[in-house]
Amino acid sequence: MRVIPSPQSSPETEPFWAAAAEGRLLLGKCQACGRHHYYPRTRCPYCSAPAEWVDATGGGVIYTFSVMRRAPVPYVIAMVSLDEGVTLMTNIVDCDPETLAIGQRVRLTFKPAEDGTSVPMFTPCLQTSR
Numbered sequence: 001m002r003v004i005p006s007p008q009s010s011p012e013t014e015p016f017w018a019a020a021a022e023g024r025l026l027l028g029k030c031q032a033c034g035r036h037h038y039y040p041r042t043r044c045p046y047c048s049a050p051a052e053w054v055d056a057t058g059g060g061v062i063y064t065f066s067v068m069r070r071a072p073v074p075y076v077i078a079m080v081s082l083d084e085g086v087t088l089m090t091n092i093v094d095c096d097p098e099t100l101a102i103g104q105r106v107r108l109t110f111k112p113a114e115d116g117t118s119v120p121m122f123t124p125c126l127q128t129s130r
Contacts, residue, residue: 001073002071002072002073002075003114004111004112004113004114004119005113005114006113006114006115006117007113007117007119009117012040012041012042013040015040015053016040016053017117017118019053019055020110020117020118020119020120021117021118023110023118024055024056025055025056025058025108025120026040026053026054026055026056027053027054027055027056027082027084027086028040028041028042028044028051028052028053028054029051029052029053029054030044030046030047030049030050030051031044031049031050031051031052032044032047032049032050033046033047033049035085036054036082036084036085036086037051037086038082038086038087038088039088040053056082056083056084056108057082057083057084058107058108059082059083059105059106059107059108059125060080060081060082060083060105060106060107060122061080061081061103061104061105061106062078062079062080062092062100062101062102062103062104062106063078063079063080063081063087063102064078064079064102065077065078065079065092065100065102066078067097074097075091075093076091076092076093076095076097076100077089077090077091078090078091078092078100078122080092080106080122090120090121090122091111091121091122092106092121092122092123092124093109093111093121093122093123094109094123095123095124099124100124104124104125105124105125106122106123106124106125107122107123107124107125108120108121108122109121109122109123
């Protein structure tokens with residue numbers, strides 16, 4: 001099992017980590033232009049207007065990924081494009097890395113960091129057979 005480093009929290013990101021502890025992924029949404037954004041911040045990176053926190057649906061697709069095999073325990077680092085239109089860097093967990101594909105649907109899950117903080121990650125969606 002890979003040890004996940006503990007994230008650094010700040011007053012600005014505290015709502016993000018509090019929601020993660022409840023199993024929710026928060027995104028920023030601009031109160032002026034309406035665009036979603038990630039990484040957590042209180043101002044819109046596009047127009048600098050105030051942003052509010054909104055819950056993500058938890059679904060997305062793998063935009064790209066790489067298997068980190070030189071680590072003591074191999075793991076998958078990926079860019080996931082969420083259904084809300086933002087792309088974030090994350091890990092794909094609980095799967096065989098050899099079965100992953102760009103464009104594959106993934107869903108939100110949480111894994112504990114070494115200090116117990118819940119860290120948002122993604123796992124492949126179950127494929128239905130026809």
